[in-house]
Amino acid sequence: MHWHWLIIIYLFLGGLGxxxxxxxxAAEKGWLGKNSSLTKVGYYIAPxxxxxxxxxxxxxxxxxxxxxWLLVGLLTNPKSVMTWGVYIxxxxxxxxxLKAFFTFRKKSCSNILTxxxxxxxxxxxxxxxxxxxxxDAVPFWATGVMxxxxxxxxxxxxxxxxxxxxxxxxxxxxxxxxxxxxxIWLIAAELVVVAVFIGIxxxxxxxxxxxxxxxxxxxxxxxxxxxxxxxxxxLLFPLFAFTFNHWKSKKPAVKQKKRHSLLTIVSDVLVxxxxxxxxxxxxxxxIPVWESLTF
Numbered sequence: 001m002h003w004h005w006l007i008i009i010y011l012f013l014g015g016l017g018x019x020x021x022x023x024x025x026a027a028e029k030g031w032l033g034k035n036s037s038l039t040k041v042g043y044y045i046a047p048x049x050x051x052x053x054x055x056x057x058x059x060x061x062x063x064x065x066x067x068x069w070l071l072v073g074l075l076t077n078p079k080s081v082m083t084w085g086v087y088i089x090x091x092x093x094x095x096x097x098l099k100a101f102f103t104f105r106k107k108s109c110s111n112i113l114t115x116x117x118x119x120x121x122x123x124x125x126x127x128x129x130x131x132x133x134x135x136d137a138v139p140f141w142a143t144g145v146m147x148x149x150x151x152x153x154x155x156x157x158x159x160x161x162x163x164x165x166x167x168x169x170x171x172x173x174x175x176x177x178x179x180x181x182x183x184i185w186l187i188a189a190e191l192v193v194v195a196v197f198i199g200i201x202x203x204x205x206x207x208x209x210x211x212x213x214x215x216x217x218x219x220x221x222x223x224x225x226x227x228x229x230x231x232x233x234x235l236l237f238p239l240f241a242f243t244f245n246h247w248k249s250k251k252p253a254v255k256q257k258k259r260h261s262l263l264t265i266v267s268d269v270l271v272x273x274x275x276x277x278x279x280x281x282x283x284x285x286x287i288p289v290w291e292s293l294t295f
Contacts, residue, residue, distance in 0.1 A: 234274015
């Protein structure tokens with residue numbers, strides 16, 4: 001396979017940055033609680049994270065260092081998903097930096113700009129999945145479930161990285177809102193989407209090659225990473241931890257600011273690790289049609 005670690009890191013960073021922006025957007029709108037401390041950090045980190053990922057994507061194209069002028073061709077093919085991505089990523093990075101500037105300077109920002117950033121962030125998260133979903137030569141990727149899976153994972157990892165960094169930036173003013181509940185729903189949704197995706201592949205809907213790729217994850221060479229790192233540590237452990245913390249918070253107690261416990265911090269880190277493992281598994285387990293041909 002031509003696509004390896006550069007594209008894996010790009011897919012991860014693209015989703016991470018998009019999810020971070022959407023996390024702060026949700027917090028700013030009050031969807032994560034009235035006193036959530038996540039209203040700023042996601043805006044700060046989203047554009048640079050996506051920008052770094054985009055640079056890696058350019059280098060992976062093979063022309064990033066040698067013939068960068070050839071990349072201009074990406075702007076002139078409206079039928080290409082890569083062309084869509086160039087415009088989506090470029091616009092998101094520009095809008096993201098503008099929103100970060102206004103937020104940092106504590107200046108009022110147009111709601112149109114903020115919402116445009118959220119739409120572009122969602123498009124960026126979806127694009128990371130769509131980029132590979134349109135590759136018909138790789139049956140394991142060629143499914144409409146892929147963009148959905150990457151968007152849900154982007155939201156989850158973005159929420160985790162924003163929570164972790166907000167705890168450091170806000171320090172004594174940090175207050176945990178409803179992100180624990182959001183995590184529970186996002187992780188549960190991701191488990192469902194993963195089950196649907198693997199079920200589709202194992203059933204042979206996308207042919208024997210797609211089934212073979214899925215078997216590499218479920219029972220083959222990548223099974224330890226799939227079940228251990230991604231499912232076990234990246235999804236099930238955080239789901240248990242966030243559920244436990246939510247149940248614990250319902251008990252009568254003296255009211256005080258909610259702060260991240262060690263269990264929550266570890267869970268946020270594991271969610272991010274799981275998100276990276278997902279992208280690596282999707283890329284590395286993919287078998288192209290030509291590798292399955294026998295002569």
